[in-house]
Amino acid sequence: MSLKIRLKPHEKVLIGHAVLRNGDKTSEFHIENKIAILREKDIMKEEDASTPGERLYFLIQLMYIDGDNLVKYHHTYWEQVKQIVSAAASTRQYLEEISSLILEQDYYHALKAARRLMEYEKCLVSRIPDPTEG
Known part of the structure; x- marks a missing residue:
C-alpha cells in the first residue's frame, strides 16, 4: 500500500535525504x-x-533521517531524557512512550509523541510564576 502525499504550492517535503519543493500548483504523488x-x-x-522538549524532537528527527549516526543520537537522547526527568x-x-517508540x-x-511532550512542556512553563512579578 502506498502513501499518498499532497503538496500545496511551494510546500517543501523531506524524502530520505532529499528536500523537494513543489511548484506553483498543488501536486499529489505516491x-x-x-x-x-x-x-x-x-x-x-x-x-x-x-527548549528541552524541542531539542529532544530535533534529536529524534535526526534519528529518523540519518540512520548512519544512530549510536551518537541514541547516546545523546538518553542523556537528555535523564536531564528532563530530573528537572x-x-x-x-x-x-x-517516546523511548518505547525509539527502541522499536x-x-x-x-x-508525534515528542510533539505531545512539547505541548505539555508549554503547559508546565505557562504555570510557572514569573519571579520578577510579585
Whole structure:
C-alpha cells in the first residue's frame, strides 16, 4: 500500500535525504516504499530547538533521517531524557512512550509523541510564576 502525499504550492517535503519543493500548483504523488518523509511543517531546524522538549524532537528527527549516526543520537537522547526527568518528573509518561517508540525504531511516531511532550512542556512553563512579578 502506498502513501499518498499532497503538496500545496511551494510546500517543501523531506524524502530520505532529499528536500523537494513543489511548484506553483498543488501536486499529489505516491510513495511506494518505506522511507523517511517529513513535511515542511514537521521539520525543526536546530536553531529553533530552544527548549528541552524541542531539542529532544530535533534529536529524534535526526534519528529518523540519518540512520548512519544512530549510536551518537541514541547516546545523546538518553542523556537528555535523564536531564528532563530530573528537572520535571511529571514528563516521565511522555518520555516512556517516546523511548518505547525509539527502541522499536519507530521514529516517525516518536516524533508525534515528542510533539505531545512539547505541548505539555508549554503547559508546565505557562504555570510557572514569573519571579520578577510579585
